Amino acid sequence: MTNAETMESTTTNTPQHDVVIECDIRELYYGNFKAVRDTYVPIHKGAITAFIGPSGCGKSTVLRCLNRMNDLVRGFRFEGRVNFLGRDIYDPAIDPVAIRRHIGMVFQQPNPFSMSIFNNVAFGLKLNRFKGNKEERVEMALRGAALWDEVKDKLHKSGLSLSGGQQQRLCIARAIATEPEVLLMDEPCSALDPIATRKVEELMLELKEKYTIAIVTHNLQQAQRVADKTGFLYVDTTEGSRTGYLVEFGDSDRLFEAPQEKYTQDYIRGEFS
Amino acid sequence: MSISQPPTSGQRTANKAFRLSTFAFAWLSVALVVYIVCMITWEAIPAFREHGLGFITGTTWDANTGEYGILPEIWGTLYSSLLALLIGTVFGVSVAIFLTEGFLSGGVFALLKAVHLQYHPLWGRLPEQLEHLLKNLVELLAAIPSVVYGLWGIFVVIPMIRPVANYLHEALGWFPAFGTPLSGPGLLPASLVLAIMILPTIAAISRDALNAVPNKLREAAYGMAATRWEAILYVILPTSATGLFGAVVLAFGRALGETMALAMLVGNANVISVSLFSPANTLAALLANNFPEAGQKEVGVLMYAALVLLAITLIVNIIGAAILQRASKNLEEVR
Numbered sequence: 164m165t166n167a168e169t170m171e172s173t174t175t176n177t178p179q180h181d182v183v184i185e186c187d188i189r190e191l192y193y194g195n196f197k198a199v200r201d202t203y204v205p206i207h208k209g210a211i212t213a214f215i216g217p218s219g220c221g222k223s224t225v226l227r228c229l230n231r232m233n234d235l236v237r238g239f240r241f242e243g244r245v246n247f248l249g250r251d252i253y254d255p256a257i258d259p260v261a262i263r264r265h266i267g268m269v270f271q272q273p274n275p276f277s278m279s280i281f282n283n284v285a286f287g288l289k290l291n292r293f294k295g296n297k298e299e300r301v302e303m304a305l306r307g308a309a310l311w312d313e314v315k316d317k318l319h320k321s322g323l324s325l326s327g328g329q330q331q332r333l334c335i336a337r338a339i340a341t342e343p344e345v346l347l348m349d350e351p352c353s354a355l356d357p358i359a360t361r362k363v364e365e366l367m368l369e370l371k372e373k374y375t376i377a378i379v380t381h382n383l384q385q386a387q388r389v390a391d392k393t394g395f396l397y398v399d400t401t402e403g404s405r406t407g408y409l410v411e412f413g414d415s416d417r418l419f420e421a422p423q424e425k426y427t428q429d430y431i432r433g434e435f436s
Numbered sequence: 437m438s439i440s441q442p443p444t445s446g447q448r449t450a451n452k453a454f455r456l457s458t459f460a461f462a463w464l465s466v467a468l469v470v471y472i473v474c475m476i477t478w479e480a481i482p483a484f485r486e487h488g489l490g491f492i493t494g495t496t497w498d499a500n501t502g503e504y505g506i507l508p509e510i511w512g513t514l515y516s517s518l519l520a521l522l523i524g525t526v527f528g529v530s531v532a533i534f535l536t537e538g539f540l541s542g543g544v545f546a547l548l549k550a551v552h553l554q555y556h557p558l559w560g561r562l563p564e565q566l567e568h569l570l571k572n573l574v575e576l577l578a579a580i581p582s583v584v585y586g587l588w589g590i591f592v593v594i595p596m597i598r599p600v601a602n603y604l605h606e607a608l609g610w611f612p613a614f615g616t617p618l619s620g621p622g623l624l625p626a627s628l629v630l631a632i633m634i635l636p637t638i639a640a641i642s643r644d645a646l647n648a649v650p651n652k653l654r655e656a657a658y659g660m661a662a663t664r665w666e667a668i669l670y671v672i673l674p675t676s677a678t679g680l681f682g683a684v685v686l687a688f689g690r691a692l693g694e695t696m697a698l699a700m701l702v703g704n705a706n707v708i709s710v711s712l713f714s715p716a717n718t719l720a721a722l723l724a725n726n727f728p729e730a731g732q733k734e735v736g737v738l739m740y741a742a743l744v745l746l747a748i749t750l751i752v753n754i755i756g757a758a759i760l761q762r763a764s765k766n767l768e769e770v771r
Binding site: 194195230232235237238260261262263264267268270272274275276277278286287289290321323334337338 | 538541542545554555563650652653655656657658659660661662663666670671674675766769770
């Protein structure tokens with residue numbers, strides 16, 4: 164699955180050529196709880212797409228739909244479709260594990276494995292039974308994650324010996340070692356201090372050259388700094404439940420300068436959080 | 437006048453008395469352990485003077501000639517315990533994985549979903565309830581009295597495995613582990629029953645070790661596109677390895693000291709054999725079988741044997757506890 168032409172499109176609405184993931188959530192449940200409704204987001208190739216919104220608006224849930232991480236939650240139910248390179252990843256014939264090989268993920272808390280730095284980065288290579296030069300790949304990934312110079316002399320030390328910011332970059336290196344098409348980042352800087360945050364943000368801008376990135380953030384400035392496109396989600400409490408939905412989506416410049424919807428305007432002006 | 441009052445002198449006295457009594461009882465139990473070890477050592481001294489370290493390497497136990505040695509018992513104790521540990525670990529860790537990694541509850545949930553009962557107020561709780569039930573059932577194995585295990589071993593396990601054992605002996609008798617026929621009691625039936633007896637210890641402590649693996653590591657593994665099997669094998673088991681090892685060592689300590697069932701099943705024969713089907717003896721069974729007829733002199737010898745057993749189990753238990761402590765420290769880092 165490296166380019167759109169080799170994929171036979173089974174969909175009627177053929178995606179635009181630069182849209183890698185076309186996410187169309189009609190209804191999404193955890194058990195009997197309707198968590199998200201009516202959210203349509205296209206993820207553009209080579210761009211950073213940010214999801215912003217108040218806590219509990221389902222932005223992480225939407226992100227986790229994109230590589231079927233939600234399948235791990237018991238009682239998860241999804242109505243809609245997520246087209247990856249023109250094919251619905253929720254098609255019963257598709258193995259969620261295969262999807263995650265192409266759509267990598269970085270989490271809110273840095274979560275390196277309790278093994279050496281080298282083995283952390285080589286983990287995906289091992290899963291994919293990579294036969295080539297592992298050392299070269301690991302170095303490439305660590306360089307890609309701007310961590311190589313800091314760890315090149317201690318590759319066999321535990322990944323847990325690194326600082327929080329380094330651990331998060333290690334997780335990014337681990338995710339990009341297998342060169343996925345898309346990188347999902349779920350509030351990757353929320354556990355980091357401002358300096359480490361700035362480093363990860365710079366890294367995202369570099370990674371954009373090679374990877375398509377979707378990021379969830381509660382930090383509006385971060386979205387403004389790094390994202391090309393931004394989607395704003397809000398919580399609908401009118402039905403007595405808390406259901407998130409997409410209010411507005413567009414180019415970040417436009418969305419932050421001239422939001423169209425009232426909720427977006429209020430949120431960006433900081434009238435509620 | 438304020439509602440808040442300083443404690444009365446009566447309250448203060450009661451408080452102090454309570455603290456002192458807990459302090460006393462806590463130290464009393466520690467003192468008791470020390471006292472028991474000291475008394476056994478004291479009683480063993482005459483025998484130690486007479487037999488020296490040759491007691492540990494001697495292979496005869498004859499009250500008539502006054503020749504005593506416990507090497508066959510040490511051999512039998514270690515052989516049966518290690519064999520039981522091997523079997524018990526495979527089953528115990530499997531039970532723990534089955535219960536912690538959502539195999540059971542996930543499966544039941546899928547079944548309920550097929551009949552649309554997964555959110556039913558009563559049936560919907562079935563996945564968790566079944567998991568809980570199985571956990572309790574496994575732990576209930578620890579509540580069965582040792583002598584009941586022994587009886588079950590004699591009248592059920594031995595007749596059940598005898599045909600298989602004897603077939604193996606006839607077909608593969610050249611292999612040392614199948615070197616003798618199984619006539620009745622022996623190492624294999626003893627180890628099988630012992631394995632069941634230590635299963636709850638291994639399962640319960642392994643379960644705690646697996647539960648202590650932070651969920652973010654599971655997410656990381658699945659996020660890297662690991663299958664469930666790969667996540668368990670490459671991430672969850674290695675992360676909890678120290679805890680699992682501690683579980684095994686503590687179970688080993690239990691197996692070494694187990695007495696009644698082994699005295700009934702092991703055959704009480706003073707031989708050293710690598711054959712699984714050969715009768716043997718263990719230190720605990722030796723003590724249980726010999727104390728009724730022991731004269732003044734033999735009591736000292738038994739105390740010496742008891743001291744050896746005590747030393748082995750104490751060391752194993754201390755190592756096990758130390759490993760578990762290290763495990764929780766390691767996991768602290770991962771969090």
